[in-house]
Structure formats: structure tokens, C-alpha cells
Amino acid sequence: MPLALFALTIAAYAIGTTEFVIVGLLPTVAQDLGISLPLAGLIVSVYALGVTFGAPVLTALTGRAGRKALLLGLMALFVAGNLAAALAPGYGTLLAARVLSAFAHGVFFSVGATIAAGLVAPDRRASAIAMMFMGLTVAIVTGVPLGTWIGQSFGWRATFLAVAGLGVVAFIAIAALLPAGLPKAPPTRLLEQARVLGSGRLLLVFAMTALGYGGTFVTFTYLAPVLQQVGGFSEGSVSLILVLYGLAIAAGNLVGGRVADRDPVRALTVLFALQALVLALFSLTAPLPWLALPTLAALGFLSFANVPGLQLYVVQLARLHRPEAVDVASALNIAAFNLGIAAGAWVGGVVVESPLGLGATPWVGALLVAAALGLTLWSGALDRRARGAAPQPA
Secondary structure, rough: OOOOHHHHHHHHHHHHHHHHHHHHHHHHHHHHHHHOHHHHHHHHHHHHHHHHHHHHHHHHHHHOOHHHHHHHHHHHHHHHHHEEEEEEOHHHHHHHHHHHHHHHHHHHHHHHHHHHHHOOHHHHHHHHHHHHHHHHHHHHHHHHHHHHHHHHHHOHHHHHHHHHHHHHHHHHHHHHOOOOOOOOOOOOOOHHHHHHOOHHHHHHHHHHHHHHHHHHHHHHHOOOHHHHOOOOOHHHHHHHHHHHHHHHHHHHHHHHHHHOOOOOOHHHHHHHHHHHHHHHHHHHHOOOOHHHHHHHHHHHHHHHHHHHHHHHHOOOOOOOHHHHHHHHHHHHHHHHHHHHHHHHHHHHHHHOOOOHHHHHHHHHHHHHHHHHHHHHHHHHHHHHHHHHHOOOOO
């Protein structure tokens, strides 16, 4: 793999860390700013919405910019956003700073995958893209727990300063290692994105993505307070538990890709059913530390195992229903993932603020995943009907 690819991986690591590290810091941020946990949870929702709506628009607007200059500008914006978060005098300023970082996130992954594929031979493009996205996985395993520990030890602002430092390292790596004059893909027009959104079959999969992935975030967003207030774990142990959760996520992502290769709908049906079951089970085991940890490991495994299948399925359907805009459909499914995060975090905040409380977030998340399971069964039935209606070869 060329060294330039490692520069993209470092940037993905920094971006992945800033997206998810707030989960481990919610109690600390809420206490320091004097806000409620649900208000702190909106920091997760606002970031995800920034990715969801910023990525398609900004990717279209920057389609004619030079690739290297664009990536350098995105990393500069990322550093500025995290520095602004670290120095934010209040809640509103922190939200605005998170939106800046989110804009960089969305466009980076939209164009970064194309750049990664262009750095290697055609038969190694999938591996190159996987290498870049490995930065996200490694961030969940190491960056999030480490950032949580830094925030608990030195204050949450120190975490954002550290992430800004990672952004500076990524900026230098891109400047030094990425070649100039990278080829540009044809700019994606907003009209093409609108045409994809006009396909009912693709909208069904986007809804599966938002509900199935977002259901976990009803609990994951408030995982630190759930562990401390419901499970009785100490603040210091939360970062270690996040390591366990991250390792489970990495394993689930790998296994999920393998089981989804042949039949993504069947794999998603099984994974969503298990995910809903484990979420419901976690609402019972959360107060019991010796049962909470294995349940949480299973939840981490399942919550990201559906990602490859959802992405593969939307590409398969796009080839049938919008063959001229397969890449656009794939990008919009990434937006659906982030819309799910935003919705899940918001729903979690509503539950926490209601009489149900923190302990109810897992089973409420299970209901959302169960809805995704219902949509998956419906979509599979539509696929079978379409195959049955197709003309048979003579």
C-alpha cells in the first residue's frame, strides 16, 4: 500500500475519534457546562446531522476543487472545529464547533474513498478503501477509550485539544505524502441525489439503515451514564469497558461483511433480530455488572455487523433501480447512517428525560431495530416478487 494511503488512514482515525469520543464524556461535559444529560446528548445529534446534510451539499459544491487542496482544507476545518470545541465558553458555541467538524467529516469520507481507490491498481481498490476506513475502526477501539480517559483525567476540553493535534498530524501527512494532481471524479450534482431519493426501493433501505443502525445509539449515546448510574461502574472503568466494546465492534464489522456477501437480506434479517433481542436483554442485565459486560460485548458485535450488509444491499438495489447513480446511492446511505445516529441520540434524550429514565434506553432502542427488521422482511418480499415477475430465459 502506498504511503499516501496511510495519510488518509490517519485522518480517518482523527475523524472517527472526534465523532464517537463524546459518548464517553457526556457526564463530564454535562456537569462542567451545567446542562442536563439529554442536552449533552444533542451534541451527538447535531454532529450527525452536520454529516448527514453537510456531506451531500458540500461534496457537490466542491466537486471541481483539486483533491489534495480540498483534503488539506477539510483537515484545517477539522482542526479549527476541534480547537473551537476545546475553547467553547458555553453550550451553544460547543454545538457550533461540532457542526464545523461534522462538515469536514462528511466531505472527507465522500471524496477520500475515491482518492484511496485511485492510489492503487484496480484489483486492489477495495483493499485500499478498507485500509482508509480501518482508521474509523481503530479509533473506536483505541481513540475513544483514550480520549475518554484524557477527558476524565484532565477535563473534556483536553480531549478536543488532543483530537485537534491528531488533525494537525493528518494535515502534515496529507501535505507530505499525497501526490499533487490527483484525478477528480465527475462532480456529483444535487439533481442526481434527488433522483436517487425518488426511488421507493432505495428509500426503504435508507430507512432500514437509519432505524437499524440508529437504534443502538439510543443506548450507546448514554452508555457512560448507564454504566455509572445503572450498572454501578466507577468513572475510571468506563474507558476500559469502551475498549471491550470497541473490540467487539471491530470483530462484528469483519464477520458482518463475510456473512452478508452471498445474501445481504438474509444476513440483515438475522442480525437485526439478534440485535433487537440483545438490546432488550441489556435493559435487564445493565444493573448486574457480571452480566452487563458480556451483554455489552454482544451488543457491540451486533451493532456494527449490519453495516457491510446495508451498504452492499443499497449498491445492489441501486444497480437495478438507479444504475446511473450507484455512487450517489452509496453516499446517501452513509448519510442515512448518520441520520440514524442523530435520531437515536435524540430519542435517547427524550427517554432519559421521561419517567422511564436511563434504564429504558436499551428496550426503546430494541423497538427501533425491530422496526428495521420489519422493513427488511418487507424489502426481501419485494425482491422475491420482482424475481418471480422477471421473464424466464427460454
